[in-house]
Amino acid sequence: xxxxxxxxxxxxxxxxxxxxxxxxxxxxxxxxxxxxxxxxxxxxxxxxxxxxxxxxxxxxxxxxxxxxxxxxxxxxxxxxxxxxxxxxxxxxxxxxxxxxxxxxxxxxxxxx
Amino acid sequence: xxxxxxxxxxxxxxxxxxxxxxxxxxxxxxxxxxxxxxxxxxxxxxxxxxxxxxxxxxxxxxxxxxxxxxxxxxxxxxxxxxxxxxxxxxxxxxxxxxxxxxxxxxxxxxxxxxx
Numbered sequence: 628x629x630x631x632x633x634x635x636x637x638x639x640x641x642x643x644x645x646x647x648x649x650x651x652x653x654x655x656x657x658x659x660x661x662x663x664x665x666x667x668x669x670x671x672x673x674x675x676x677x678x679x680x681x682x683x684x685x686x687x688x689x690x691x692x693x694x695x696x697x698x699x700x701x702x703x704x705x706x707x708x709x710x711x712x713x714x715x716x717x718x719x720x721x722x723x724x725x726x727x728x729x730x731x732x733x734x735x736x737x738x739x
Numbered sequence: 740x741x742x743x744x745x746x747x748x749x750x751x752x753x754x755x756x757x758x759x760x761x762x763x764x765x766x767x768x769x770x771x772x773x774x775x776x777x778x779x780x781x782x783x784x785x786x787x788x789x790x791x792x793x794x795x796x797x798x799x800x801x802x803x804x805x806x807x808x809x810x811x812x813x814x815x816x817x818x819x820x821x822x823x824x825x826x827x828x829x830x831x832x833x834x835x836x837x838x839x840x841x842x843x844x845x846x847x848x849x850x851x852x853x854x
Contacts, residue, residue: 670830670831671829673842673843676842729781
């Protein structure tokens with residue numbers, strides 16, 4: 628799997644936007660960018676994924692650089708419930724969803 | 740509600756004993772996975788199964804064993820050969836590769852402590 632690099636930790640204030648960066652300079656043309664998050668003492672949950680275009684869903688937005696070597700997960704208004712570890716993962720098309728490599732991720736702290 | 744159920748949530752084991760962690764899913768997924776997570780670290784793949792009666796080793800299979808006799812169930816046995824078994828264990832499932840859905844669904848985890 629191609630490698631991703633994320634900051635170890637980030638802080639945000641409640642109700643402010645949060646931009647979580649991910650670098651993936653060795654991404655291949657068939658790699659999708661996936662984000663998961665893991666709340667304390669729980670299993671990870673899917674957040675969003677994309678290939679080339681920016682994506683929006685009810686949880687977050689994903690902004691993908693034009694050269695696809697980096698991406699940013701955007702939480703538009705952070706809440707205390709968004710405090711979690713966020714994982715950026717690359718997964719090639721047509722591979723098993725559960726065989727992704729989960730690195731150490733970014734620990735997001737949300738301050739009231 | 741569809742989902743993945745892991746049991747028990749907490750498990751204590753004496754050194755030298757085998758222990759089996761349960762994972763059941765009612766999502767009709769063909770593929771299932773077991774991960775290990777140590778404090779402050781990411782997930783490492785232990786075993787995965789793409790279909791009933793078939794499973795493959797992941798990155799850290801030594802000291803673990805699995806079976807896949809039913810589509811819904813993928814139990815993990817932590818054997819006495821596992822040198823450092825204390826960890827958080829996560830089970831996941833997904834559609835098979837090539838399916839439209841792209842996400843993996845995780846259980847709530849089992850925290851195993853060796854005493």
